[in-house]
Amino acid sequence: MSAAQEVKTTAQVLVDCLKAEGVEVIFGIPGEENLDLMFAIKDAGIRFIPTRHEQGAAFMADVYGRLTGRAGVCLATLGPGATNLVTGVADAFLDGAPLVAITGQVSSELMQFTSHQYLDLSAMFSPITKRSKVVMRPDTISEICRLAFKYAESGKPGATHIDLPKNVAHMASPARPLHRQQAPALYADPASVAAAAMMISEAKNPVILAGAGAVRGEAAQAVTTMAERLHIPVVQTMMGKGIIPCDNKYRLGVVGIPQHDYIIDAFDMADLVIGIGYDLVECAPKKWHTHDDMRIVNIAALPADVNQEYDPDVEVIGDLSDSIYQILRTARRDKMPEPEAMLAVGAHLHGELEEQGRDDAFPMRTGRLIFDIRKVLGRSDILVSDVGAHKIWIGREYPCYEPKTCLISNGFASMGFAVPGAFAAKLLHPERRVLAVCGDGGFMMNSQELETAVREHVPFVTLIWEDSHYGLIKWKEEEQFGDVFGVEFTNPDFKAYAESMHCHGYRVESTEDFIPTLERAFANVDAPSVVVVPVDYSANMQLTETLRANYA
Template sequence: MKASDLFVKALEAEGVEYVFGIPGEENLDLLESLRTSSIRLILTRHEQAAGFMAATYGRLTGRAGVCLATLGPGATNFVTPAAYAQLGGMPMLMLTGQKPVKLSKQGHFQIVDVVDMMKPLTKYTRQIVSADNIPARVRESFRRAEEERPGAAHLELPEDIARDETDAILLPASYHRRPIADDKAIAHAAAAIREAKRPLLMIGAGANRKTCSKMLREFVDHTGIPFFTTQMGKGVIDEHHPLWLGNAALSDGDFVHRAIEQADCIVNCGHDVIEKPPFFMRRGLRTVIHVNFCSAEVDTVYFPQIEVVGDVANTVWQLKQSVAPQPHWDFAWFDTVRRHLEAHLARGADDARFPIHPVRLVADVRACMPDNGILCLDNGMYKLWFARYYRSRQPNTLLLDNALATMGAGLPSAIAAKIVHPQRKVVAVAGDGGFLMNSQELETAVRLGLDLTVLLLRDDAYGMIKWKQAHMQFPNFGMDMGNPDFVRYAQAYGAQGHRPGSTAEFAPLLAHCLDTPGMHLIDVPIDYSDNDRVLNHEIRELSRAI
C-alpha cells in the first residue's frame, strides 16, 4: 500500500470526519488518498482559519480536529492555532508536508524546521521518516492530543515518504478509562467542605470539556452550595440556576468577588491556570480544593491545600455521596450578593441609545438565541460584556477564548461549530478588528452552504486596547482605523449583508437572520463609552456597598 493511503486509513480508523486546510504540492499524494476516502476536505482560505476550525471541532467533540498545510509558509501559519489549541485545552492534529528527506533537489527552498518550531506549542510533534512508522505515529498523536489535558499535536509527512510502499498494519486504539480519585483524597476534601462555614463551588474550563454537567448540577442541588464560573466554564450549569453567583469576567472588584472574599472553602472544579485567575489566593484566608483530571500547576496566585486528582465527574459524584447539607453552613451573604447581582445585570437591558449599548446588545442576543444555540466569540472588548451578562444555559454554548485570547478565531470557530451541529443556531460575534483578520472565510461558509450569522460589532478601532490606553491615562494614539462597507463586503462574497438603523431594529433583524437560510452578516455600530464607568467604577462601587 502507498504510504499516503495508509496514512488516510489511519485517520479514518481514528474516526476523522473532516480535514480543514490548504494543500500544497508536497501534499499531493496525501490529497489523492483523501479524495477516495470517507473523509471530507474542507478547503479554507487561510491555514490559520483551518487551525481554528480544527481546534473548535476538538473543543466541541472531544476528538482531535485535523488540519492540513504544506511546508514553509503554510506550516508557519499554524503557529497561532497551535497555541490556541494548546492553551485552550482543545484536541487538534496538524498535518504538514515537507520536501523529500531522502534526496533533496531544491536545497533549502521553503524549508524551515517545522518540528522544532512546534515543540514548545504542542504535546507531540514528529517527522515521519519511514512509511512503516505511520500507524504508530498517527495513533500516538491522537492519544496525546485527546488525553487530559487535551491540546495540539503535529505530524510532518515528507512527499517522498508519502509515496513509498509499505505493508505496515494499523494499530487499534487501546481500551482505557480515566483513572478515578483516591478514596482518601475524596474523604479529605469532603471533610473540608463539611467543616467549612461558607463553602463555594467554582467551575472552570476542565469541567466544560467532559460530561461533568449532570454531576455538578446534582452536587449543587443536593448540597445547596452556591457556584460561580470562569469564562471558559460558562454553561456547565444553567446560569439561571438560583444558586448561580455570576462569572469571573473581571479580575477583581465584581459582585462575585464579594462572595469569594467571604468563602472559607472554595472547591475548584476544572480550574486551569491558563485562564486569568478567577480569584487571588492569599495565605491563610481559605481552603482551596483542586478537583481536576490533572494535578494542580502551582503559581503565585494558585496553591491549593487539597488536591483530588482523577475523573472530574466521578469525583463530583463521590463528593455528593459524602457531603450532606450542614446545619452550620451560612449562605446568607451569598444570597445578598446574588440579589444585588441580579438587579445590576438587568440594568441597561432596555437602553435605547444608538449606536447600541453593550448591555442592550447582550440582552437582545440572549433573547433571540435558543438555549442550545452557540455563540462563537472572537476576541475584543465585547468579550467582557458577554462573559458577564450572557447567561449560558447549556455547556459549550458560549465559545470564548480566555487562554490565548487571539483575534481572528470567531468566524472560523463558528463555521466549525455549524459543521459539528448543523441543526443548531450558530452566531459568530466579532469586532471589526478581529473579523477582518479572517473575513475571507465568508467565502468558505458560503461555498459550504452554511446557515450562519456573523454579528459584527463596529467601533472603527481596536477597542479593547483603546479602552485600556485611556484607562492608563495615555493619549489616544494608534488605535483608530477605517473600515469597508461591511454590508457590500458580505454581498461580494455571496452572503447577505444587513445594517440596523436603530437599536429597536436590531433584535428583529437578528431573529430574521437566524430563521432565514444562508450566510448573514449584521453590521452593528456599538457604543463602548460606558466601558470605564460600568466595568471599572459602577460595579466596584455597588459591590463594595453590599
C-alpha cells in the first residue's frame, strides 16, 4: 500500500462493501459497540433510518428484500439490541426474504469471559439464518460481507448475520470490496421437461399449485400462460397471491387456512398437482394431498424438500419461466373431463365475497371490509397484512391482480409484521397506496414505528380491525374447546393514540362511512394515517360450522 492510499478501519471497509452490494438504506438502532460503523455509514452517505425497536428494523429489511429481491439490511448493537432483531430475522429466514443483519459485539478479547451484555450471537442467529459469522480479523471483512449477501440472495433467499466486535471494527483493514457475482441462469434438464410435459398432457384433471417461489422467480406471466394455454386451474398459497390475476377464469383461490376449505375440492378431483415455486413451509402437503392416486410435478428453482406427502414423480429444476415455456412447447391438452367442476370452486368463493360485500351490519363483518378495501385500492397498490384472524380472511378472500401486492407473513407468521412492513413498502413505492391491515393485538406490537414514518415522511395508512381479543387464538379456542380463555384485552383510544404521534387518526362509526374515511386517510400526504374500525368476527365460527357440516 502506498503512503498516499488511505488506511481504512474494518468498519469503513464494511461500509464500502455495503455500497458495492448496492445498499442504499439501513434500518436499525445503534449502540456503543457499533459507533465506528455508524460514522462510517454517515461518511459514506448511506441512508440510515433509526427505528423505535430493532424488531421493526428487521421487518422493514424483510419487506425491503421481498419487494426488491436484494437483501434488506438491519443493524443493532449487542445484547438486547441483537435479541430484539430475532423475530424479524426469523421471519425473513422462513418466509424466504433476503436480509442481512449486522450486530455490534464486545471486543474480541472479552469473549472468553462473562462480560456485560455479551452473548454468543453467532450461535444465537445460526438456527434462524443461512449463515452467521463473527469478524475476528480485519482482513476477512470483505469476504464475510460478500458471502452474507450471496447466501441471503441465492437459492431460496433468507437471512444472514454479521457480528462485528468493537475492537475489530476500529482496527485498520487491508481488505477491499469484492465484486458482486452474477449468478448464472440455470435451466432445467431437457429430459425432465419432456417427462413433465408428457405427464401434464396425459392428466385428466391437473391443477397448478403456485407458491412464494413463483413470486420470487418472477414467473407470474409464465404461470398465467400455462393456465390459459393448457386450461389448468390455479390454486395459490397465501404468499403466492397475485401470481395469476384474480379476474382470470382459471384462478381458483388460496389454500392454507387451518380448516378444510372449499378449495380442497379441486385437489379431491385432481389426478396431477403441478407445484410451481411451492414452499412446504407455508402450507403442509397433508392439507391438500387428499388421495393416493395424486401424482406430482415439481417446477422450482431448487429440488423439493423431503416430505412423504410431497414426493414428486418429476422435478423440473431451473429458471421457472423458462421451464414452463419449455414444457409448453410440447404439452397439449384439448380434452378436459372435469375443468368446469374445478372452476366452479373458484366461482363459489368469488360469489361468497360478492354476497358478503352487501352486508351492511355494524360493527363491520370481515367480508364487507375486504370487499370495500378492494374498492379503494388499485390493482398495483400494496396491502400488508399482519397476523391474526384477519390474516385468514385476507389470505382466503382478498382479490389480487399482481404479485407482491398482498404481503403476508405465512412461513414464520409473526404478529407485528404489518406496520414496519408497510413503512418499507411505501418507502420503495411512494407512488402507490400502501395499506397495513392489523388486528388490535398485532398493531400494538410495533405501533411505535408510526413515529418513524412521521419523522421520515412516509405516509402509508394503517387500518386496525378492533375487537379487543387475540382473534385467531380465540377462534381456535372456540373450535377446539367451545370456550375462550386468556385472549381478551382493552385498547387505548386509537384515534387519539395516532394523533399523539402526529399521525392523522380516524374512527369509523358506520359501515357507510368506511370507504369515505379510508379515502380521506389516503389523501393525506404529509403524515401517516390510522383508521380504526370495529369488527364483528362472528363469521369465524360461521365458517367453521359451515365447513364442518360440508366435510363431516
